[in-house]
Amino acid sequence: MTAMKLKVAGIVPESIVDGPGIRLVLFVQGCSHRCPGCHNPETHDPAGGTLWSAADxxxxxxxxxxxxxxxxxxxxPFEQPRPLAYLAEKVKGLGLxxxxxxxxxxxxLLAMGDREPAVSRLLEAGDLLVDGPYVAGERDLSLPxxxxxxxxxLDLPASLRLGAPQPWEARRRL
Ligand code: SF4
Structure with a gap:
């Protein structure tokens, strides 16, 4: 049991656009990047959203x-690394x-992990990382x-093993 809490913007129970297969998507609340043209501006304010316990x-x-x-x-997600690292390890433990x-x-993120161990734990639990800010000038809606x-x-286990970004092969199962 844990008293860890995190700010949540929303949960989509079944999505096919946020990674391969059918996925439950947890949209966290709070983002300091402020990418121009962001499609989820309502998720930026860290004071918004709903407070959930990691256990719930x-x-x-x-x-x-x-x-x-x-x-x-x-x-x-990496602005709330501690509760998400906990949750990530549990998700993997469920075989998901x-x-x-x-x-x-x-x-x-690798550099952030040197200062905050929870960032490294979260990376280590991941299978696929979609990284970098949204850049409106490079918008391409045909990209999966x-x-x-x-x-x-990025193939996270391979990228961490080699210490350098490794592309994820779309045909590889997670
Ligand atoms: S697109 Fe940029 S500003 Fe919008 S949620 Fe993602 S990282 Fe934050």
């Missing part, structure tokens, strides 16, 4: 049926795969799971 969110995920995995999106979105790049060309789909 875990119960919500456990009750979901027929999903392949869970996605943490936002908002900026985990997709992480971040407005930070993989390289920035992301909005602009600068954003990368």
């Amino acid at each position: 969110l875990l119960r919500r995920i456990k009750a979901a049926r027929g999903i392949d995995g869970v996605t943490f999106s936002g908002g900026e 795969n985990l997709v992480l979105y971040s407005g930070y790049t993989f390289e920035q 799971y992301r909005g602009s060309k600068n954003q990368r789909l």
